[in-house]
Structure formats: C-alpha cells, structure tokens
Amino acid sequence: MTVMTPQDEAELAGMIRAADGPLAIRGGGTRSPAATRPVLSTAGLSGIVLYQPGALTLVVKAGTSLSEVEAVLAERNQRLAFEPMDHRPVLGTTGEPTIGGAVAVNASGPRRVQAGAARDFLLGAVFIDGAGTRVRNGGRVMKNVTGYDLARLQAGARGTLGVLTELSFKVLPVPERIATLALPCDDPGRAVAALARALGSPYEVTGAGWDGARVLLRIEGFAASVSYRGGELARLIPGLVHVDEDPWPALRDGRSLAGMARDIWRVSLRASHGAILAARLLEAGAAVTLDWGGGLLWAAMAPGADLRAQMADLGGHATRLRGTGPGPALHPDPAAVAALASGLRRQFDPEGRFAPEA
Amino acid sequence: MELPRPSPLVMERRAEIVARLKAALPADTVIDDPRGLLAYECDALTAYRCPPLAVVLPRSTAEVATALRLCHEMDVPVVPRGAGTSLAGGSLPTADAVVIGVARLTRVLETDYADRLIRVETGRTNLSVTGAVEADGFFYAPDPSSQLACAIAGNIGMNSGGAHCLKYGVTTNNLLGVTMVLMDGTVTEIGGGYMDAGDLDLLSVICGSEGQLGIVTEATLRILPKPEGARPVLMGFGSSRVAGACVSDIIEAGVLPVAIEFMDRPCIRACEAFAHAGYPDVEALLIIEVEGAPAEIDHQLGLIRAIAERHDPEVIRESGSAEESAAIWLGRKSAFGAMGQINDYMCLDGTIPVTELPLVLERIGALSAQYGLGVANVFHAGDGNMHPLILFDANKPGDLELCEQMGADILRLCVEVGGCLTGEHGVGVEKRDLMTVQFAADDLEAQLKVKDVFDPKWLLNAAKVFPLAVTEGRRP
Structure with missing residues (x-):
C-alpha cells in the first residue's frame, strides 16, 4: 500500500484533497490492522510545540510518540494524568503509540474514575477535515467556552471527523507518593461494593479496580497524606493492605486477558451494572476484570460470543477490541443519536475519506 | 450591538402561533400578555432588552417537545431559558421568538451514591443539586458564583465553571448524560450513568453550545464525596505582579489547591464594605483554598506559605473557623454584587x-x-x-x-497572549462580534456545520454566539 507521510499541515491537506477514495489514517499503528487503503501517516507531524510547566499546559503535534511526551513531562516532574492505555498487548501490534492516537480513541486509564479521560485534559485541537480544510478549535487555557467544543468532539471520534495535527493539554504534577492497596476478593459484586465504599469516601482514590482475584485501590499525593488516607481506607474496608507492586498498567491494558485465545471486549457502563454483567459473564465462562470502580469491564469471551446480548437491560456500550463478529466492533447508538453522529460525519467528511476501516 | 430584525412573516402570525401553542399545551404554560412577557425581556445582561413573542413554561420533557415541534412546524425562532442569569445575553429574546423556559422542571429524578450520580430536571438550581445530596456527604462540584439562582440547563448551555474548578473541572467534566429535545421535537437520550461515549462524544458539543443545539430537560451529573475539610488562606501583596508570580510558583511546585482567587484593591474594598469578610487593605489579595483532613490541610498550607514568603507578602492569614471560611468566600462570591452597589x-x-x-x-x-x-x-x-x-x-x-x-x-x-474571549460566561450576544478575533473563517464555519446538523432551520437561539454577518444565509 502507498504510504503518504506529510511533513506539515499544508501538505497533509493537499494529500486529503488529492485523494480519490478512503484513506487509512495512521499514528503509531498500534491499534490498526494491515491497511487496505492508501495510508496517511502522521509520523511527519511530530514534536513539542510549547510546554509551560508553570501554566500546566503542553502543546504537541499529533504524531509525537507518547513516550516522547511522557519523557518531556517527566523532566519537569509532570505527567498526562489520564494515563492512556497501550493497545499493543491486546492487539499484538508493534509500533509506538502516539498522542494523536490516544486522543482519537479517547484512551483513558484507571485515573478516569477520579481525574477524567483524555477528553477532559484536552484544551484544544487543530485538525484537517475531509475537504482538506484546516480547523483550529479550543486553545491552550484551562477555561474556555468560546464557541462550540469541537476539540473534545474529536476525542474518541477515531479520526472520522478529521486528521488531528496539533493538540493542547492540561498536564498535572507527578505526586510525591503513589500507593496501592489490595484486598483478596473473587466475587465481582463484593468487589464493586468495596470500590464504591472507597470512591464514596473523601480519601481521593485515583484507581479502583478488580483483577479477578483482588480489589485494587490507588491513592496519590504528598507522602504524609497518602499514608493518612491509606490508614483511613484500611479502617473503612477491613482486610485492605499495602502492596509494593504497580498493578495499574496491566489492568489498564487488559494484559491478564491478552494471552487468551479469545475475543476481547471493553464495556463502559454504570459501575453497579459492571458487577452484574461481570457475574453473568463469569457464569458463562468468560474471564473478566473491572476498572473505574466497576464502570469499565474487560472481558475475554469465547470467539464469536455475543457479549451485548448479556447487557441489553443494563445500558452502556461494548467495544470489541479483538475478534470478529457477531455485530459491529463499536456498539450501535440509538437511532436518534446515530442520526446526529452520521450527520456530523457528513459535514466534516462529505466524501467519506475517513470512513471507518472495516 | 445589533439583533436581527424580527421576521415580519412570524410577527404577522403572532395570534395564530400563540393559539396553536395554547391549544396543544396546558393553559397556564403559555404566557402572551405584554405584562407577563416583560419578565422575560432580558437576562443578567440587563443593558439589552426585548420582550419575546410568547413564553412557554413546560412541566415535562413531552411538553418541551410539543412546544418545539410546533415552533419548528411554524418556522418560529426559539430562545431557550434556564434561570435567566446569563451575563452574556444568552437568553436575550428577539421580538419574533418564543422563549421556552425550564423553570418548572426542578425535580430530582434519581440519586445513586453507589454509582455517585444524580439525575435531575434541568430547571433545578445548581446549589439545590448539592442540596439534594449534601446531607449524605456528597456535592456537585461546578460552583458558579450565581449558583443560588442559576439553573443546570444554563450551566450546560454555557459549560459553567466556578471558583473550585481548578481541581474539579467545569460542567463538561461533570456531565454524564442528557435528555435533549431537538428543534423538531425529537427527544434524544445521550450518555447516561456510564463514563465514556460509545461513538461520537456528542455531550462535548452540547455542553457549551449556548442553547443552539437543543433544549436539555434532564441531566445525569457526577457527584463527589465531600472532602473532610477545607480551609482558605488570605494573602495580601504589594502589587498584582507579585501576586501573579506567586500563583505561578505555587502551581509549578506541584501543590494543587482547589481554588486560587485574586482580587485587586478596588474590588477588595467593595467586597469588604459589602460582606465584612475581614479582607486586608492591600494592592492584591489571593484567596487560596486547600482540602483534606486537618493534617493534610496544614501540610499543604505550609508549602503554600513557604512559597508565598519568598514574595514578601504583606499579610498571610489562615481561616481559623468554619465561620471565617464562609465569610472569606461570601466576600469573594459577592464581588459582582458588591461592585454593583457602588x-x-x-x-x-x-x-x-x-x-x-x-x-x-x-x-x-x-x-x-x-x-x-x-x-x-x-x-x-x-x-x-x-x-x-x-x-x-x-x-x-x-x-x-x-x-x-x-x-x-x-x-x-x-x-x-494565547487566551480566549470567554472562560465560563459564554459568548451570547455580548461577545458575538468578537468571535472573528479568536477564530478564522474556516474555524467558525466548522462550528456552524455542527448547528446545521442539530438545527437545520437555524431556529434555536440563532442570533447568538456567531457574528450575524457570518450566519447570514443560514438564519431564516
């Protein structure tokens, strides 16, 4: 397949205008199957544009690798608080995840439950739409209600509304201390109840998951404060003990399920419904982990099994990250909502240059 | 500031429009007498006034849908209204518009502490959302200064913030789902009790769209456990420049207070006369609030003090009691009212x-x-x-x-200098004509394309947000 690697926005816009059919947009390629269309790579659009630690803001070109972004922030003891997940373990891909790719799928890790998602830290975006028009939206300040928020609309749009070229973020300081507490528990109902107790406490839990065998809680902040809150949480939830390991990257990336020869699903639903669905899926023989206090469920299902049939009464939505059929990989929206989404896609990509790859 | 000329085609059908609304809705839902309409002639941007053609105050989502469907059929412009506290003229009517207000939609529909959310009708005031959950130790985080009066509908329309959003984010970061009625009367459910969108994140454009995409009648909001405690500290400085440098140093040091508020001398004096908060008479004042258990608060304030000392503060004074803290915040939150008195x-x-x-x-x-x-x-x-x-x-x-x-x-x-026209009040009519300062033509066009999808006839609040010359040809 042809691979186009524009070096700036103008060249990118020209390539989109010159295209005569759908394109495959690629950041680091860590989520993508082999392309069956001409590839438009953002690799040439890379680098830090502006970093102001004192204003907690970072402006970066979309093709910049996440590892570069994280290294630059780490030098000033700051970080991307939404801890984007890494798709490589589950999808068996190679390549380097990019910041643009993280925004395109609104990739958010365990801290979602407290700090928010990629979209919550996105302050602005520049993108090229399907007609080759450059659009700037948002900015680089933390409070901005000037006009419609098209930057956040791009988060999770999977590139279907435009190719991201430049992104600005709110970044946060790395806390002095990060601690993890664990409690043995093999029942998702009891696990989610414990997580709800922790998340409903004033102790500022920044990670709340269940790995199938343990309830996991994370607290962060100044050392004295972490130690105090850890003590209070242990009082609130008897049996909770400090552990030295860092289980969060594995939970974030679904690594415990990745090695199984099964389909991998990621379900976003109400936290208490996470417990219900987890019990049903375990009963049906699936392997399950929970994050976001139960609001994010990971499942490894028998190939071809229809997870959505198990959640019809629960609401939320399920994405099949790995595997084929039945049904689409993305959860269909209700008709009135889907009509709005397809209306927006027609506006920003009338020729279907960014139509989802099969 | 210019408003579009009322459409003669609409004005001459006034009687018919009112009659059809009255026929389809309960009698006391439709206001059309001149005296009743005067109450809706402006919002908190009182410099501009214009009584609408009629006002509809529905009691349910279904009634909102009926009113919108009829206006859509009759090509009548609609101006949505929450509590009418917009400082930007967001709910300023035009003479040919029907105002649809959500003031009667105030119920709490569901409270769920295990899932940490509340579902409310959007005419409910911001503060009364917290009021519904605070006895159980929870609160709704966005806290605009008008929170006693402003409605959740308007908070969503303007993506409202407040003093404490430094830590907790603004409305868009705390909104999980909406029931929204489109201009043609279609009722949509977007988002819900879960955290991420399935396909496109439509909530992100709905929030902050200033009532131009639909009327939100119900909202699912994230609620948070109340911190164990909070304590503000006042710091006075000899100049605004020094106070500004102190703020930057605090942020870069990794301390993240829940709020950092700034006032200069004219404002300090007015607030002090109004609220008697015990503010010192200095050139520049910072109110910095931190949260947590008492020991955590002491620790954070210790760090903040150490940074502030490097900037030669004239005064550093921690609040010594809940009453003192409340007075400090009353002073700040009364700032606009206090200035208005003088x-x-x-x-x-x-x-x-x-x-x-x-x-x-x-x-x-x-x-x-x-x-x-x-x-x-x-x-x-x-x-x-x-x-x-x-x-x-x-x-x-x-x-x-x-x-x-x-x-x-x-x-x-x-x-x-790299900022924007409005951080939390919205564009409304007030800053509409400055949008071209911040946005290039293509940037604005992209936003108009979004409205085209939600409101193809451009009937909803269409004279706002964008310069009239830019929307010419789209508006009826």
Missing part, C-alpha cells in the same frame, strides 16, 4: 495563560488610563480566567459605548 460595571470573562498574568494586568491598567474608566479585577487566578470589571456611568451618554470598546480591547489582549 458603580455600574461591565464584567469581562477572558482567559489567559497563567504565565501571562503580570503582563495582562499591566496592560489592563494602561487601557484603564487610556479610556479614563476604572477597572476592578477579580478572577480565578489558578486557571487564568479573568473577570475585570470596567466601571462606568450608565447615566452618562456615551459611557456604555466607551466601556464596551475598552472591554473589547481587553478581550483582544486576552486572545493576543
């Missing part, structure tokens, strides 16, 4: 990168001298959201216009 003023809302604070304050001072109008500064310093209050005399011919010109210059300055 002067007419126009309140701006631009945001700037925090690092530009000293420069911008200096140039606002220069503009003040140039125009001969006083300025009082009060703002959310931690996130760079400024609220310069330009003082003028409404009874002096030409003073309002002069004030508006100076306001425009300050907002241009905000954009020039």
Whole structure:
C-alpha cells in the first residue's frame, strides 16, 4: 500500500484533497490492522510545540510518540494524568503509540474514575477535515467556552471527523507518593461494593479496580497524606493492605486477558451494572476484570460470543477490541443519536475519506 | 450591538402561533400578555432588552417537545431559558421568538451514591443539586458564583465553571448524560450513568453550545464525596505582579489547591464594605483554598506559605473557623454584587495563560488610563480566567459605548497572549462580534456545520454566539 507521510499541515491537506477514495489514517499503528487503503501517516507531524510547566499546559503535534511526551513531562516532574492505555498487548501490534492516537480513541486509564479521560485534559485541537480544510478549535487555557467544543468532539471520534495535527493539554504534577492497596476478593459484586465504599469516601482514590482475584485501590499525593488516607481506607474496608507492586498498567491494558485465545471486549457502563454483567459473564465462562470502580469491564469471551446480548437491560456500550463478529466492533447508538453522529460525519467528511476501516 | 430584525412573516402570525401553542399545551404554560412577557425581556445582561413573542413554561420533557415541534412546524425562532442569569445575553429574546423556559422542571429524578450520580430536571438550581445530596456527604462540584439562582440547563448551555474548578473541572467534566429535545421535537437520550461515549462524544458539543443545539430537560451529573475539610488562606501583596508570580510558583511546585482567587484593591474594598469578610487593605489579595483532613490541610498550607514568603507578602492569614471560611468566600462570591452597589460595571470573562498574568494586568491598567474608566479585577487566578470589571456611568451618554470598546480591547489582549474571549460566561450576544478575533473563517464555519446538523432551520437561539454577518444565509 502507498504510504503518504506529510511533513506539515499544508501538505497533509493537499494529500486529503488529492485523494480519490478512503484513506487509512495512521499514528503509531498500534491499534490498526494491515491497511487496505492508501495510508496517511502522521509520523511527519511530530514534536513539542510549547510546554509551560508553570501554566500546566503542553502543546504537541499529533504524531509525537507518547513516550516522547511522557519523557518531556517527566523532566519537569509532570505527567498526562489520564494515563492512556497501550493497545499493543491486546492487539499484538508493534509500533509506538502516539498522542494523536490516544486522543482519537479517547484512551483513558484507571485515573478516569477520579481525574477524567483524555477528553477532559484536552484544551484544544487543530485538525484537517475531509475537504482538506484546516480547523483550529479550543486553545491552550484551562477555561474556555468560546464557541462550540469541537476539540473534545474529536476525542474518541477515531479520526472520522478529521486528521488531528496539533493538540493542547492540561498536564498535572507527578505526586510525591503513589500507593496501592489490595484486598483478596473473587466475587465481582463484593468487589464493586468495596470500590464504591472507597470512591464514596473523601480519601481521593485515583484507581479502583478488580483483577479477578483482588480489589485494587490507588491513592496519590504528598507522602504524609497518602499514608493518612491509606490508614483511613484500611479502617473503612477491613482486610485492605499495602502492596509494593504497580498493578495499574496491566489492568489498564487488559494484559491478564491478552494471552487468551479469545475475543476481547471493553464495556463502559454504570459501575453497579459492571458487577452484574461481570457475574453473568463469569457464569458463562468468560474471564473478566473491572476498572473505574466497576464502570469499565474487560472481558475475554469465547470467539464469536455475543457479549451485548448479556447487557441489553443494563445500558452502556461494548467495544470489541479483538475478534470478529457477531455485530459491529463499536456498539450501535440509538437511532436518534446515530442520526446526529452520521450527520456530523457528513459535514466534516462529505466524501467519506475517513470512513471507518472495516 | 445589533439583533436581527424580527421576521415580519412570524410577527404577522403572532395570534395564530400563540393559539396553536395554547391549544396543544396546558393553559397556564403559555404566557402572551405584554405584562407577563416583560419578565422575560432580558437576562443578567440587563443593558439589552426585548420582550419575546410568547413564553412557554413546560412541566415535562413531552411538553418541551410539543412546544418545539410546533415552533419548528411554524418556522418560529426559539430562545431557550434556564434561570435567566446569563451575563452574556444568552437568553436575550428577539421580538419574533418564543422563549421556552425550564423553570418548572426542578425535580430530582434519581440519586445513586453507589454509582455517585444524580439525575435531575434541568430547571433545578445548581446549589439545590448539592442540596439534594449534601446531607449524605456528597456535592456537585461546578460552583458558579450565581449558583443560588442559576439553573443546570444554563450551566450546560454555557459549560459553567466556578471558583473550585481548578481541581474539579467545569460542567463538561461533570456531565454524564442528557435528555435533549431537538428543534423538531425529537427527544434524544445521550450518555447516561456510564463514563465514556460509545461513538461520537456528542455531550462535548452540547455542553457549551449556548442553547443552539437543543433544549436539555434532564441531566445525569457526577457527584463527589465531600472532602473532610477545607480551609482558605488570605494573602495580601504589594502589587498584582507579585501576586501573579506567586500563583505561578505555587502551581509549578506541584501543590494543587482547589481554588486560587485574586482580587485587586478596588474590588477588595467593595467586597469588604459589602460582606465584612475581614479582607486586608492591600494592592492584591489571593484567596487560596486547600482540602483534606486537618493534617493534610496544614501540610499543604505550609508549602503554600513557604512559597508565598519568598514574595514578601504583606499579610498571610489562615481561616481559623468554619465561620471565617464562609465569610472569606461570601466576600469573594459577592464581588459582582458588591461592585454593583457602588458603580455600574461591565464584567469581562477572558482567559489567559497563567504565565501571562503580570503582563495582562499591566496592560489592563494602561487601557484603564487610556479610556479614563476604572477597572476592578477579580478572577480565578489558578486557571487564568479573568473577570475585570470596567466601571462606568450608565447615566452618562456615551459611557456604555466607551466601556464596551475598552472591554473589547481587553478581550483582544486576552486572545493576543494565547487566551480566549470567554472562560465560563459564554459568548451570547455580548461577545458575538468578537468571535472573528479568536477564530478564522474556516474555524467558525466548522462550528456552524455542527448547528446545521442539530438545527437545520437555524431556529434555536440563532442570533447568538456567531457574528450575524457570518450566519447570514443560514438564519431564516
């Protein structure tokens, strides 16, 4: 397949205008199957544009690798608080995840439950739409209600509304201390109840998951404060003990399920419904982990099994990250909502240059 | 400031329009007598007034849908209204518009502490959302100064913030789902009790769309456990520049207070006279609030003090009691009212990168001298959201216009240094004509394309947000 690697926005816009059919947009390629269309790579659009630690803001070109972004922030003891997940373990891909790719799928890790998602830290975006028009939206300040928020609309749009070229973020300081507490528990109902107790406490839990065998809680902040809150949480939830390991990257990336020869699903639903669905899926023989206090469920299902049939009464939505059929990989929206989404896609990509790859 | 001429085609059908609304809705839902309409002629941007054609105050989502469907059929413009507290003229009517207000939609529909959410009708006031959950130890985080009066519908429309959003984010970060009625009467359910969107994140454009995409009648909001405690500290400095530098140092040091508020001397004096909060008489005042258990608060305030000491503060005073803390915040939250007692003023809302604070304050001072109008500064310093209050005399011919010109210059300055026109009040009619300062033509066109999808006839609040010349040809 042809691979186009524009070096700036103008060249990118020209390539989109010159295209005569759908394109495959690629950041680091860590989520993508082999392309069956001409590839438009953002690799040439890379680098830090502006970093102001004192204003907690970072402006970066979309093709910049996440590892570069994280290294630059780490030098000033700051970080991307939404801890984007890494798709490589589950999808068996190679390549380097990019910041643009993280925004395109609104990739958010365990801290979602407290700090928010990629979209919550996105302050602005520049993108090229399907007609080759450059659009700037948002900015680089933390409070901005000037006009419609098209930057956040791009988060999770999977590139279907435009190719991201430049992104600005709110970044946060790395806390002095990060601690993890664990409690043995093999029942998702009891696990989610414990997580709800922790998340409903004033102790500022920044990670709340269940790995199938343990309830996991994370607290962060100044050392004295972490130690105090850890003590209070242990009082609130008897049996909770400090552990030295860092289980969060594995939970974030679904690594415990990745090695199984099964389909991998990621379900976003109400936290208490996470417990219900987890019990049903375990009963049906699936392997399950929970994050976001139960609001994010990971499942490894028998190939071809229809997870959505198990959640019809629960609401939320399920994405099949790995595997084929039945049904689409993305959860269909209700008709009135889907009509709005397809209306927006027609506006920003009338020729279907960014139509989802099969 | 110009509003589109009322459509003669609509005005001449006034009787028919009112009759059809009355026929389809309960009798007391439709207001059309001239005296009743006067109550809806403006919002908190009182300099501009225009009674609407009629007002509809529905009691349910179904009634909102009926009213919208009829207006859509009859090609009648609609102006949505929450509590009417917009400082930007977001719910200012036009003479040919039907105002649809959500003031009667105030119920709490569901409270779920295990899932940490509340579902409310959107006419409910911001503070009463917290009121519904605080006895159980929870709160709704966005806290605009008007929170006693402003409605959730308007908070969603303007993506409202508040003093504590430095830590907790603004409305868009705390909104999980909406029931929204489109202009043609279609009722949509977007989002819900879960955290991420399935396909496109439509909530992100709905929030902050200033009532131009639909009328939100119900909202699912994230609620948070109340912190164990909170304590503000007051710090007085000899100059605004020094106070600004102190803010930047605190943020870079990794301390993240829940709020950092700034006031200059004119504002401090007005607030002190009004609220008797015990503010010191200094050039620049910071109110910094931290949260947690008592020991955590002591630790954080210790770090903040150490940083502040490097900037030679004239005063550092921690709140010693819950009453003192409440008084400190009452002073700050009364700032606009306090200034209003001593002067007419126009309140701006631009945001700037925090690092530009000293420069911008200096140039606002220069503009003040140039125009001969006083300025009082009060703002959310931690996130760079400024609220310069330009003082003028409404009874002096030409003073309002002069004030508006100076306001425009300050907002241009905000954009020039990397910021934006409005951080939390919204564009409304007030800043509509400055949008071209911040956005190129293609950037604006992309936003108009979104409205095309939700409201193809451009009937909903269409005279707002975008310069009229830009929307010409789309509006009826």
